[in-house]
Amino acid sequence: MSFFLRSQLHDSDPAVHNLLSQEVDRQNDGLELIASENFVSRSVMQAMGTPLTNKYAEGLPGKRYYGGCQVVDEVEDVARQRACELFRCDWVNVQPHSGASANAAVYLTLMKPGDTFLGLDLAHGGHLTHGSPVNFSGILYKAQYYGVDKDGPMAGRIDMNKVREKALAIRPRMISIGASAYSRDFDYAAFRSIADEVGAFLWMDMAHTAGLIAARVLNDPLPHCHIVSTTTHKTLRGPRSGMLLIGKDAENTMGKVAPKSGRVKMWSELFDSSVFPGMQGGPLMHVIAAKAVAFGEALQEDFNSYSRQVVANAAAMTEAFLERGYAVVSGGTDNHLALIDLRNKGVTGKQAEEALQAADITVNKNMVPYDVESPFVTSGIRVGTPAMTTRGLNENDFRDIVDLMDRVITNPANETVIQQVKGAIHEMTARFPMYDFVTA
Ligand SMILES: Cc1ncc(COP(=O)(O)O)c(C=O)c1O
Numbered sequence: 001m002s003f004f005l006r007s008q009l010h011d012s013d014p015a016v017h018n019l020l021s022q023e024v025d026r027q028n029d030g031l032e033l034i035a036s037e038n039f040v041s042r043s044v045m046q047a048m049g050t051p052l053t054n055k056y057a058e059g060l061p062g063k064r065y066y067g068g069c070q071v072v073d074e075v076e077d078v079a080r081q082r083a084c085e086l087f088r089c090d091w092v093n094v095q096p097h098s099g100a101s102a103n104a105a106v107y108l109t110l111m112k113p114g115d116t117f118l119g120l121d122l123a124h125g126g127h128l129t130h131g132s133p134v135n136f137s138g139i140l141y142k143a144q145y146y147g148v149d150k151d152g153p154m155a156g157r158i159d160m161n162k163v164r165e166k167a168l169a170i171r172p173r174m175i176s177i178g179a180s181a182y183s184r185d186f187d188y189a190a191f192r193s194i195a196d197e198v199g200a201f202l203w204m205d206m207a208h209t210a211g212l213i214a215a216r217v218l219n220d221p222l223p224h225c226h227i228v229s230t231t232t233h234k235t236l237r238g239p240r241s242g243m244l245l246i247g248k249d250a251e252n253t254m255g256k257v258a259p260k261s262g263r264v265k266m267w268s269e270l271f272d273s274s275v276f277p278g279m280q281g282g283p284l285m286h287v288i289a290a291k292a293v294a295f296g297e298a299l300q301e302d303f304n305s306y307s308r309q310v311v312a313n314a315a316a317m318t319e320a321f322l323e324r325g326y327a328v329v330s331g332g333t334d335n336h337l338a339l340i341d342l343r344n345k346g347v348t349g350k351q352a353e354e355a356l357q358a359a360d361i362t363v364n365k366n367m368v369p370y371d372v373e374s375p376f377v378t379s380g381i382r383v384g385t386p387a388m389t390t391r392g393l394n395e396n397d398f399r400d401i402v403d404l405m406d407r408v409i410t411n412p413a414n415e416t417v418i419q420q421v422k423g424a425i426h427e428m429t430a431r432f433p434m435y436d437f438v439t440a
Pocket residue numbers: 036097098099100101103127129178179180205206207208231240241242
């Protein structure tokens with residue numbers, strides 16, 4: 001039995017170990033430009049690979065349904081305290097397993113099935129959990145959308161006057177902000193004023209931009225929103241997971257009271273109950289430990305300079321695309337990503353993604369606003385800088401990357417060009433060494 005408990009993966013399961021090794025090679029050698037990905041530190045991975053995975057801890061620190069939680073209580077408290085410090089907020093719940101789970105808890109708290117909410121159109125950069133007909137958010141609730149302008153001075157951007165008009169017309173119970181493919185910052189004060197005018201709750205899903213918000217590189221939603229949700233693995237550079245946050249906790253305005261005393265419950269209590277027992281069982285304590293480590297890292301001054309570099313690199317990359325005659329949705333970027341419209345280059349997003357992948361450059365095809373192609377083909381690609389900035393690349397490297405990408409996109413069927421670019425990419429990534437281990 002002790003061998004079973006102490007076995008090393010490369011001995012006990014060479015097949016899986018070999019696959020993990022291949023993936024580490026892929027990450028080391030290739031150029032990772034997927035805007036929602038990042039590379040975590042070995043410390044974050046080490047926290048995940050611990051016996052905390054064995055522990056059941058339903059409930060919250062000090063109020064668990066299982067014994068033996070004295071240590072994991074402290075771990076969760078460290079994660080919560082660090083997150084509150086990082087986001088300058090009153091309350092967090094670090095238990096959601098993912099961004100989608102955190103969002104489920106938002107709907108469960110604020111909406112009843114059939115209620116209407118207003119969010120960013122999925123075809124204009126919104127996320128699946130913001131009302132897609134194949135997602136619970138679109139199945140259980142009535143999703144209505146605001147979008148970005150097609151042309152004119154606000155092309156590719158959200159016009160707050162139009163958001164207000166739509167909100168006044170449909171009177172939603174909730175307005176959501178946040179996106180997966182929107183390169184501009186949000187005007188949270190304007191959203192809050194619209195929400196107040198129509199009597200709606202305001203929710204920001206900052207999954208993509210949380211790290212940039214923590215580092216104060218982007219506007220802060222917390223003072224303006226009733227609830228903020230996030231993932232922890234994108235710009236925030238933690239383990240794959242989710243979290244909920246409230247800037248200033250207060251008594252809820254939905255009339256929810258404690259059953260015995262009649263005390264009006266705080267918003268935080270409602271969201272805590274929606275996470276557990278509302279939509280999850282036991283929290284992943286090993287992942288919560290890894291979140292604590294990542295939040296500790298994000299509290300270091302280094303993280304602010306990293307975040308500024310992420311944005312500087314995205315700006316340099318976008319300019320380089322514009323210089324080469326590419327159309328960039330909204331004409332630029334405020335954050336870590338850009339949406340490149342390939343229609344004037346005669347290739348689809350799918351063709352570009354595949355050709356770039358053959359050169360070991362990983363991007364994702366993406367719909368551009370008002371796209372006529374299907375989501376499986378698309379007219380654009382989404383590019384992002386968080387992962388390669390973690391490896392140490394700067395503005396000049398990103399200009400070189402655009403040069404290499406341009407060669408592939410304009411010659412998607414030319415095997416010689418693709419092999420030349422692949423060689424140049426491997427030379428570049430070798431200059432920025434990363435993981436020298438398979439298991440942390
Ligand atoms: C805006 C937004 N919300 C939520 C999510 C879902 O996060 P997860 O994949 O952790 O469920 C994503 C992921 O891409 C996202 O971009």
